[in-house]
Amino acid sequence: AQSVTQLGSHVSVSEGALVLLRCNYSSSVPPYLFWYVQYPNQGLQLLLKYTSAATLVKGINGFEAEFKKSETSFHLTKPSAHMSDAAEYFCAVSDRGSSNTGKLIFGQGTTLQVKP
């Protein structure tokens, strides 16, 4: 069965530092890949998604992610962290093909702390 692994349940960075949140998926056929963010007391919001074509995907709020098939990874990065980036981040996948109903399989989530 498809699974998603996010390395590190908590990541702490200083304001202005690079943000790197890791995500690996398990399937041999590359799925659709997503990063969602959840701010306190809000629903999940889509940051970016990879469906095909360009392997470097740019999202909202300065985030981007690179799909690496050889590493089965889809790590999320941002060059310079802002205090407002403090939130919980979720990597998710859904299967391709005719069986794809959009059902998302999530990683465990990573809480990003940004220190002043």
Place this chain on the structure above:
Amino acid sequence: EAGVTQFPSHSVIEKGQTVTLRCDPISGHDNLYWYRRVMGKEIKFLLHFVKESKQDESGMPNNRFLAERTGGTYSTLKVQPAELEDSGVYFCASSQKAGAYEQYFGPGTRLTVT
């Protein structure tokens, strides 16, 4: 455009009681999904509606959970009778189409069973 709304935001009930959660998707979104996050665990898929039809209910934990989407608009998720392990945050999401289309999430309902 109004987003996905969920009611109530919090619910505290005793074991054995019944609770009904409601989700109002974005208008015009045929696809509606329910997910659940138990404390300390990942968010897990429960089921998927296309309009009023259940497309995939493979994630429903057991027959104590009943989901409906009458008329293809809002959806309800009933838990009867509730057990301690049902505690968690229940999220609803909607999308125009299935597949790789963006799912818009509601803020969730936090259910606590005591």
